[in-house]
Each structure stands twice: as structure tokens, then as C-alpha cells.
Amino acid sequence: MQMNELPLPQTTGARAVPVTGVRSRRFFEGTDWVAEEIPVALEYNGVSHAVMLASPSDLEDFAFGFSLTEGIVDDISQIRDIDISGNAQGITVHMEIASSCFARLKDRRRSLAGRTGCGLCGTDSLAHAVRLPQPLGGDARFSALSVTRALAALRDKQLLLGITGATHAAAWCNAAGEIMLLREDVGRHNALDKLVGALRRGKFAAGEGFVVVTSRASYEMVHKTAVAGVTLLAAVSGVTGLAIDVARDAGVALLGFARGEDLSVYCHAERIHLDHAA
Template identity: 40%
Template sequence: MTTDAQKVFLNDPEHPLVHRKSALVINDNPATESFTLAEEVALSINYNGINHAVMLVTPNDIEDFILGFSLSNDIIQHSRQLYGITLDYNEDYINADVEIANQAFWNLKKNKRTLAGTSGCGLCGAQALEQVLPKLEPVRAVSLPEPGWFEGLRDLISRTQVLAQRSGAVHGAVYVDLMRNILACREDIGRHNAFDKLIGAITTKKLFQPEGIVVLTSRCSLELVQKAIRAKFSILVTLSAPTALSVKWASRHGVTLVHVPKRDAPRAYTPNR
């Protein structure tokens, strides 16, 4: 049931995640026009009554985001440790009360990491080097798909991103099988948030396939690779270039990292053998 507070965000049943705003077009004949913009809200996440993080997010698929965030940040080890999510929609923010298993909560308190800030925040608030460079179990390396799999991939992803088509300003995280069927797509203003939403959706809907491929529209940083490792993804494709450190970690942990440039051929960074 949609509450009155939720309707502040969902005020347009057909396009609940975008708003139209007027802006002055600066050219030889200045004029005011209306443009579509993506929504952005603050999300406060509390585990067992204690605040853990405040993130700026696109206000859709919030449950997927919280599950994915909890898994990819090693707060819970599996979805069974997340008992429930209660969302409270306010005018300027969403408050999420998350109930997790006592063992997971004890580990969270022991390894307290406070995140505060922005949708682009990856490692802000980390209190120890071990939190930035954790020990992770390698994934099972798999073979690359045929070269033809990558042909027209950018257009395929662009057609899949419904919110980006309306407003721009959002990143996409897409799960694709070897036949190029889109299994899931999640979008958010934050590249980390979009990936967490996708991880949550794959977990909730039991979509995981050993040879499934994740495609991210953003550049690839270290924490995105760490999320892929924790989620057991063997192939990670990005539409913008990876960093050297992300390639190093992907290679070390069995992940094949593929960069698909706009005009040049795909570049695959394969694991160390």
C-alpha cells in the first residue's frame, strides 16, 4: 500500500523516478524549456536499531539495494541472515530499519564502518586498511563468450535502461546470459548503488548463473570488483575504463574484467593462471 508520504516520491504513477524542471536554454535565442531529471533522495540504513550508513540513491528497488549492499559490504554472509526491512518514506528522505541475525550484527559492531555522504562514495568512512583491502575468496574463472557476444552491447544496454532514456544522469547494472537475454537491470544515480541493487535482485529472484555476465555502464573501480568477487561473478564488463588496481584485483581473484570502449574492440583482462 502506498502511503501519503510515499506519494511525495511517487507523484507520477507512470514516471515515478523522474521530474520535469524548467531551465533557461543558453544560445542566441534564450528560452525557457522543461527537462526531465532523475530523482535523488537520502536513504538512512539502520541495522537492528543502530544507524550504519546514509546514502544518496534513486528511490526505486530500495529492498534490492539494501540486500545487495548488505551482501557486498560483508555485513551478512547470505540472504537468510536478513530477516526484514521496514521502510519509512518522509518528504526528504527514506529511513530503512533492517533486522539481521545476531551473529551478523555482532560482526558488524566488531568491524564498524560508518559510511556518510554521496551516491558516488565507494570507500569513504573506512576506518582500517583491512576494510579497504580485505581478504576475499577467489571465484571460479570461466571462459569468455564468443567475440560476437560483445557486438552492439552498448546499444543493447542503452535500450534496457528505461530510466536513463527518460532522464540520463543514472548508471546501469545489467545481468546478461550467454544468449544475450537480459535477466535483470537496475539503475541508480550511484554506480555502486546500481550494482548493489542488481546483486539484491539476482539474490532475491534466484537468477544467478555460473556463466552469467554483469555489465556496468560506469568506470570500474576497486570496490566494484570487490562486490563482484563477493557475489561470485566470474565476468564483469564495464563500458568505461577500469583502474589498474581493479584489474590487478580481478586478475588475482579469478574475475575476467572486460572493457568495451565506444569505438575500439573490447579489451579482456584475464585472471592470472
């Protein structure tokens, strides 16, 4: 059995590879698209700080978002310049940041080797392991129907997943549940960092919408959402206990198992109106 030739991907981050196997009890051979996973070095003022394994798309968004959620800068205006270069070993994102930010970074610099499944790799101090975001105020409230609407539209917006079946997504949705921004990556943390960077660079009113992620909600996912100024995070999978604790303190409504019309609210239920419950 010969597989049909695959169409060219409509997004970066995938490459074609030969494949053989068994499908419906029949042998096949052909070509498949797989997700790229490339070392991406983040360099500040000439000093390498982190190497993350990431999809090679939306890397400027990733660099801005990572810098914000890691507390390296407080505002994207403190990133003075950015340049991206690559070689056979991977990609380097060179950033020039404000001298005050770089001095702070040197004071707490750590060796961080990024992996797709771990957000604390390289942390060498318990004091640095859990960073509490500033609490979010306001009375933003969202409809469960809006979350359902966003979930229904999510799959068709994930172009890289459609090609490879191997990536996560983070999406920012307006109050009506329309997906306004979406970023994909092999790593769930990276996808959310890319989204945070895109929100800040686009000067969106982040607090007027909510975030949906195609993964579990760990502490870091809540932290990044709070840094973005978003008060509701809905995860397709489950949540962790630490994520609930941090979300409660940060003022973020945390939803898990958000699939179809189902969802579980773990804290700040006052931020969501369960309007399609019987």
C-alpha cells in the same frame, strides 16, 4: 521558443523541474525531468549504519545487495525482515538481521557517509579499505559477440537515463548476451548493489552470465561482481590498476572500454572468446 510538454516518466526516480536555456542558438523555456538523488539510510536492528545518496527505486534490492557486498550478511536468508519508511529528510530502510551478523557488524562498525563517486567514504582503517573476495572457480567462458550484443541493447533498457540523462546502469546478461536484469541509480556502486540484490533475491544462476556496467571499473565494482558469483565484468569506461589486481585474484575477467564491438581485456582472457576479431 517553448519546449513541448514532456510525457510522464515510466519509472520512479525522476521529477519535473522548470528549465530555461539556449538550444541551437535559440532561447527556450519549459519543463525537464531530472534524476532524484535522495539520502537513503540503511539501518540494521535499529542502528543506523550508512547513509547513501541514491535513486529512490528498487530500494529493497539495494538493501539486500549492499548488505551482501559489504559483508554485513553472508546470505539474504540472514535478513529476517525489511521495511522502508520516508520523510522530508529522506528514506530509511529498516532491516532485522541475524544476531550473529549484527554482532559482527558491531565489532567492525564504522561511520560511512555514502557519495555517488566514492566507495570508501568513512573507512577509518587501511585494513578495511580493500576487502578481497573469495576466488571464483569454474570454467565459464563467454563470447565477445555476446558482450557486443548486450552493449547494443543496453541503452534502450535504461529508462531512467532516457528520461534524465543522469544515471548509471548495471545489467546481468545471459551467455547469449540477452539482458535479463538491469538496475539504475545516480551512483554506479548503488546500481551494481541493486543488481546483486536482485540476482540473489531472484535466485538466478549468476555465474552463468556476465555483468555490464555503464561506468569505469574500480576495485569496488570488481568486488561486488565477485560477491555476486559472476566471473566477467565489462565496463563501458576504463579500469583501475587495483581493479585489475583484485579481478586477477578473484578469478573475474575484467573488460574495459567495451563500446560497440570494441573491448579491452585486462585479466583472465581465457574467460572470453574474441570471436569477432580479425
